[in-house]
Amino acid sequence: MDNAEKKDPVWKLLSHASHLESGPFFSRNVAREVRKLEDKRNLMRQTLALFRVPVFATVAVVLLVGLITFAFQIPSEDGAGAGMPPVIAEETTFDPAKELENVEYLGQLMAVTDPAQLSDEALGDLFF
Numbered sequence: 001m002d003n004a005e006k007k008d009p010v011w012k013l014l015s016h017a018s019h020l021e022s023g024p025f026f027s028r029n030v031a032r033e034v035r036k037l038e039d040k041r042n043l044m045r046q047t048l049a050l051f052r053v054p055v056f057a058t059v060a061v062v063l064l065v066g067l068i069t070f071a072f073q074i075p076s077e078d079g080a081g082a083g084m085p086p087v088i089a090e091e092t093t094f095d096p097a098k099e100l101e102n103v104e105y106l107g108q109l110m111a112v113t114d115p116a117q118l119s120d121e122a123l124g125d126l127f128f
Contacts, residue, residue: 105125106125109122109125
């Protein structure tokens with residue numbers, strides 16, 4: 001250390017600091033804590049390993065049952081599966097005149113100031 005460093009106020013503060021030394025069992029205590037951490041990690045790995053096999057087996061069985069159910073579905077007369085709804089072959093076309101009538105009708109219902117004047121059917125049309 002040169003002369004400038006000796007005059008530094010930090011060194012003066014450090015000279016007043018108490019000197020700490022580790023106890024006689026410091027290294028033994030540190031080694032024990034490390035072993036405890038390793039034991040906890042090994043326990044966690046073993047626990048997770050126990051759960052991996054049953055979860056995998058359960059998922060595999062569920063998928064297999066679903067696949068078998070899907071593969072052996074009995075088709076109905078119209079060619080769809082037993083659990084499938086029938087196919088609707090009806091085509092819907094857009095009729096602008098009909099849509100305009102519906103809009104006018106709903107506009108008339110909304111223009112009513114007293115809901116008591118509306119029938120139950122009209123209220124149903126308005127809300128649904």
